[in-house]
Amino acid sequence: xxxxxxxxxxxxxxxxxxxxxxxxxxxxxxxxxxxxxxxxxxxxxxxxxxxxxxxxxxxxxxxxxxxxxxxxxxxxxxxxxxxxxxxxxxxxxxxxxxxxxxxxxxxxxxxxxxxxxxxxxxxxxxxxxxxxxxxxxxxxxxxxxxxxxxxxxxxxxxxxxxxxxxxxxxxxxxxxxxxxxxxxxxxxxxxxxxxxxxxxxxxxxxxxxxxxxxxxxxxxxxxxxxxxxxxxxxxxxxxxxxxxxxxxxxxxxxxxxxxxxxxxxxxxxxxxxxxxxxxxxxxxxxxxxxxxxxxxxxxxxxxxxxxxxxxxxxxxxxxxxxxxxxxxxxxxxxxxxxxxxxxxxxxxxxxxxxxxxxxxxxxxxxxxxxxxxxxxxxxxxxxxxxxxxxxxxxxxxxxxxxxxxxxxxxxxxxxxxxxxxxxxxxxxxxxxxxxxxxxxxxxxxxxxxxxxxxxxxxxxxxxxxxxxxxxxxxxxxxxxxxxxxxxxxxxxxxxxxxxxxxxxxxxxxxxxxxxxxxxxxxxxxxxxxxxxxxxxxxxxxxxxxxxx
Numbered sequence: 001x002x003x004x005x006x007x008x009x010x011x012x013x014x015x016x017x018x019x020x021x022x023x024x025x026x027x028x029x030x031x032x033x034x035x036x037x038x039x040x041x042x043x044x045x046x047x048x049x050x051x052x053x054x055x056x057x058x059x060x061x062x063x064x065x066x067x068x069x070x071x072x073x074x075x076x077x078x079x080x081x082x083x084x085x086x087x088x089x090x091x092x093x094x095x096x097x098x099x100x101x102x103x104x105x106x107x108x109x110x111x112x113x114x115x116x117x118x119x120x121x122x123x124x125x126x127x128x129x130x131x132x133x134x135x136x137x138x139x140x141x142x143x144x145x146x147x148x149x150x151x152x153x154x155x156x157x158x159x160x161x162x163x164x165x166x167x168x169x170x171x172x173x174x175x176x177x178x179x180x181x182x183x184x185x186x187x188x189x190x191x192x193x194x195x196x197x198x199x200x201x202x203x204x205x206x207x208x209x210x211x212x213x214x215x216x217x218x219x220x221x222x223x224x225x226x227x228x229x230x231x232x233x234x235x236x237x238x239x240x241x242x243x244x245x246x247x248x249x250x251x252x253x254x255x256x257x258x259x260x261x262x263x264x265x266x267x268x269x270x271x272x273x274x275x276x277x278x279x280x281x282x283x284x285x286x287x288x289x290x291x292x293x294x295x296x297x298x299x300x301x302x303x304x305x306x307x308x309x310x311x312x313x314x315x316x317x318x319x320x321x322x323x324x325x326x327x328x329x330x331x332x333x334x335x336x337x338x339x340x341x342x343x344x345x346x347x348x349x350x351x352x353x354x355x356x357x358x359x360x361x362x363x364x365x366x367x368x369x370x371x372x373x374x375x376x377x378x379x380x381x382x383x384x385x386x387x388x389x390x391x392x393x394x395x396x397x398x399x400x401x402x403x404x405x406x407x408x409x410x411x412x413x414x415x416x417x418x419x420x421x422x423x424x425x426x427x428x429x430x431x432x433x434x435x436x437x438x439x440x441x442x443x444x445x446x447x448x449x450x451x452x453x454x455x456x457x458x459x460x461x462x463x464x465x466x467x468x469x470x471x472x473x474x475x476x477x478x479x480x481x482x483x484x485x486x487x488x489x490x491x492x493x494x495x496x497x498x499x500x501x502x503x504x505x506x507x508x509x510x511x512x513x514x515x516x517x518x519x520x521x522x523x524x525x526x527x528x529x530x531x532x533x534x535x536x537x538x539x540x541x542x543x544x545x546x547x548x
Contacts, residue, residue: 028056491530
């Protein structure tokens with residue numbers, strides 16, 4: 001593998017000193033965000049990243065010579081506008097392409113497909129080929145989901161209401177919460193309740209007839225989630241994925257020029273310009289605690305770095321079970337931490353291609369990317385039943401016979417990702433078990449799974465396998481080992497209703513503080529959860545600054 005070296009030269013040339021106001025464990029995008037806010041407030045800040053590159057799961061790396069990949073996270077939408085504005089990320093180099101159209105669903109063994117974008121009239125023409133009713137309902141559905149998303153997304157910028165406090169002490173916070181969500185409106189209250197409580201399959205069947213349209217939308221309810229569209233909780237996961245947007249356009253997703261590592265670069269630049277010190281290849285082995293208060297960290301090299309404030313961008317499991325002695329924590333709190341569900345069905349495959357996939361459902365000629373190449377391409381998404389069957393395979397300890405696959409081709413709009421000809425292809429696939437029934441993942445098993453996925457893609461785009469230059473397979477255990485993601489879970493913990501808002505990570509730890517004084521959580525295991533949002537980093541820094 002050809003390692004990305006720009007961060008190595010920029011951030012590893014010096015060593016941290018022994019004392020800071022704040023030390024941050026983990027240089028993922030949330031850790032960098034926390035560093036930027038703390039440094040802007042005048043704190044002397046140090047970020048310690050164990051890998052050779054900053055960014056956590058939001059990194060760009062040259063895995064195959066000449067091909068640069070957004071190695072884990074791969075598209076942008078959820079990054080909070082307030083973070084972009086307050087840290088002036090565009091001035092620090094953040095640039096992105098707003099995808100248009102949005103999604104492409106080829107239908108297997110036919111020449112039919114769904115291509116959807118922001119032009120509602122064009123969407124209705126496309127949908128009317130399958131169902132006039134769907135064409136009529138689609139604008140109503142989009143209006144409903146946008147209204148709910150716009151009302152609820154403001155909660156991503158606020159610390160959760162502290163449910164463990166006496167009600168009279170939380171009354172003001174509850175009123176603020178009410179003001180945030182009242183924009184849902186009476187007319188959408190029933191839909192909101194249904195979205196929060198019903199399986200996403202039930203919601204889709206209520207609105208639409210076409211199985212491919214149902215499944216295309218429902219996929220957002222199971223992405224990164226070890227669940228079938230017929231399971232409870234899938235409605236919120238869908239809502240979480242549509243709560244973002246770019247440049248004021250709700251639900252819009254984009255490709256970052258330079259890959260997702262450019263997001264981390266921009267945040268790192270903002271942090272450094274405010275005075276933060278950022279270091280790679282500095283692994284933290286433990287958090288130093290004295291008389292119930294965090295006093296700093298110890299590195300695997302043996303060096304101790306002392307600080308008045310310690311922030312962990314790691315998962316709650318890594319923070320409390322790997323970096324701390326259990327004796328430092330209350331028994332009931334530790335028990336709650338150990339109950340967090342990190343189950344993940346995701347395997348990411350990064351593929352270097354000689355040429356663009358040529359889809360049977362929408363053939364193209366020449367090397368120029370067509371509009372459908374610039375979208376999220378959904379395969380094995382012809383029906384919710386097909387997705388459900390894939391989940392059932394997973395529950396038996398097998399990978400899906402027909403895995404749910406999201407393909408993106410960022411090089412179709414960003415030619416800086418490839419040196420010479422060819423394309424970068426990112427495959428987000430599920431369902432794959434952490435521990436397959438046949439035994440632990442081996443290189444041979446990874447190879448078999450990759451070939452299985454490629455053969456499935458060949459059913460839609462017959463030239464795919466023959467165009468492969470090289471690839472890597474990131475199974476749940478590989479995601480865990482590479483990015484320190486417990487269970488391989490991309491959200492730092494499942495986005496289930498019992499692990500959200502005032503219960504994330506646990507109900508007495510949703511305000512970013514911990515039972516250990518001066519120790520704060522700033523990763524996606526806290527509110528508002530996973531995705532490249534920057535919100536946990538911002539909110540944790542602001543919470544700490546209120547107290548210190």
